[in-house]
Amino acid sequence: MAPRERKTVMTRFLNGIETAGNRLPDPFMLFVMLAVAVIILSAIISLFDVTFVQPGEEGEVAIRSLISGEGLEFILTSMQDNFVGFAPLGNVLAIMLGIGLADKVGLLETAIRSTVTKAPKTMVTYAVIFVGICGNLASDAAFVIIPPLAAMVFHNLGRHPLAGLAAGFAGVGGGFTANFMISGADALLSGISTEAIRSVNPDIVVTPVDNWYFMISCVVVLTVVGALVTEKIVEPRLGKYEGSARKEMGEITSLEYKALKFAAFASLAYIALLLVVIFLPNSPLMNEDGGLAGSPFLAGVVPIILFLFITAGVTYGVKVKKITSSSDVGSYMGSAMKDMSGFIVLIFAASQFIAYFEWSNLGSWIAVTGADTLQSIGLTGIAVILGFILLTAILNLFIFSGAAQWALEAPIFIPMFYYLGYNPAFIQVAYRIADSSTNVITPMNPYLIVVLGFVRDYDKKAGMGTLIAMMLPYSIFFLLTFVAMFLLFYFLGIPYGPGIEPHL
Template structure:
């Protein structure tokens, strides 16, 4: 029987979103249908004799019909290359070899437990939010680990466990895009951005570190903001908890502590060696002028990060005896790649859609005309970027997968904004803060039901409406603060990553 909260929610806006969102096809088929749509649209627009002047080369380009002999030959010749040459595919799989190894040997879980369980009472809330944000290194595993662990820690110190659960879910979900380290998300989104940006400039590269400064600052800001929301809004509303508090997690063992220490030592040694290579006179990873921006170091940051995670994971795994022989390492890496199978399938369809969109010249045609329209109505300033971010936040209520949503939006909006002189990495940033903020309120988030199950361990009457009402303040305030941060970075010219600001 549904609770009163659930019955009330069935008549509300969130139920409407859930109902219609669930009617959307799987993201794989969304891209299949879009590819078919592009094929038909290319034929229609081409038949009208439409052309567009490329803003970079000045060349007049005709819209190429995919429903033609040349188009069919293109599909047959390039389908495999579209997939294997799609930039995000290699970037993400390489990153997951290292991050997945660290997750499989237990390093991520131990680090998360250590961060929360050992935090001083006065800093518990900050530790929970911070750990949740940083937990995206463990990808979706953080959704399973952080919220229930945070609830248990809050209960153990006499605070309301649902406040801890809400704080953990907020940090993990709404703060998903931020991190001090470079993660798989950075690699994935930058790869898609690069593919889209090359419609305008075939030399453009958006690297995984192009949003690093902003995202690193976001970790600190959002940890503080999330803690204030928890302590000033959520806990007072929940009141005093008088229910069961006998949930427990296995504590960090002596061996795991030793493994974590060895991983930190190995990581410090690795970073020291990289720093030595970077600052060595005549270093091959610097540019011709001896600088770092741009440089082979930044363009090659993905393998550097890969070997960092392999180093710390192996040190931890050997210590806790999760790695007892050399063949264990590729076995764990293989398991991590297995978890990426759904992503690989999705990328195959997305790569075809983006490739058809670009080959037909529909992408450049749409970008040029959209940019000219915005210019004609004098909407070329920062407000248009804010509007784009709000649109992305609304779309995330219907398309939970950030990679799927960005693969859909990037080919349209990145070229358009580039023609308005916005750097593609800044457009990517505007998308990321919107997508991340609304993760915790879309009913299409599969982890909402898992968190709801954790919640019912402390409140049997809790329903979807209960959870959403707890998470809505985090979502709205996180998004608002992030928009203010984005505007401050833009107006002051602060770089959002090495050498990257609002304009190109």
């Protein structure tokens, strides 16, 4: 009989996560089931005449049953408004029109390939991590562009290709939430946060730039940390590559280089014009005091970014002759929207769940009760936020979709921490760093299988354990780095975004 393969504790742990996660339904069906659960739960709890006092409001608030005449009326008459009025929907679709156009004409891929291949040899690792982190502008497409490209770059330099692949995957997945630019993820998460806080304070709006200062800083720090993990831990462990596989990189044509330069010049011209308008005396884009906080500039950041990517995308597309008529622009945008169909379906179900949760007052009840409990045991400081980060990191092992997980957590934790005096945008930062860190080791990441296929191009015997073992150091060090940056901003009083402090 063949001897049984001994499984390590980590292998058994990850296998258990994979098994449990595979039993979860598709995110769309998960929200449908949660919406049904809220309907039933609201009816049961309302039978016990549960009431609570919501801070800042007079009188007691009761749990409302969705299985009632009033509840049925709400379900039927609000369904369209819940969906169409859901803040993330419009923001994400608008910003992805521009980013999708830039992606479809090839601008983003050319920019990524140019940055990595033109980097000095001593800076290649840093360039790979940096491009991977900023590559989330291309959304999930970055998972299939950057890791194999990084592997080829390392291989052509005589380094282990899997070290390059791991670095690229770490940048894309582990640093997914950070960027120099405002991306679709910023619009999506801020929209969900705004929806969540509406139940307790409709005057608060979380904008796509509310975490920007923090995320810009994290790009720089994670680039250094990721490169050090690659060169000091991952690459030495892999040793010298003895395989025979060889993959050549396709050359970027002179036309693509020229188009990339024109797109960069067009973008800079757009940004220069924007800065001129911003710094005009009594600028219409600034607030009454001449500042950014609560200004029309921040309120309109989504269309501003949309036009930036349209400007760059159209310029590049015209130069490489992928855009030969005005109809091509609409066609590429339409193609980008087809890729968003799964997101739109998910948002329909998620918006109903959140609306039912708020209307029934279950969300407010859980938030108030949870806040009171934390106050009663004296757990209201930064320790409770760190506990939230750890909880989110663990949950991300079971639910890969950042949008789906935040749509589950935000209606509970945003109001709860609001009653403890925390800014919703601050709690959103805590969520983002936990969600991003474990992306590269969760078996629920569908791109883990894709990346494993790239790994097997260089190591035919590689399995899921091989890949996770390579990525685990990145996950650990990225999470520690994110938390260290989070605490640094907290204790030094550095704003996480324009006018965003931890406390309200």
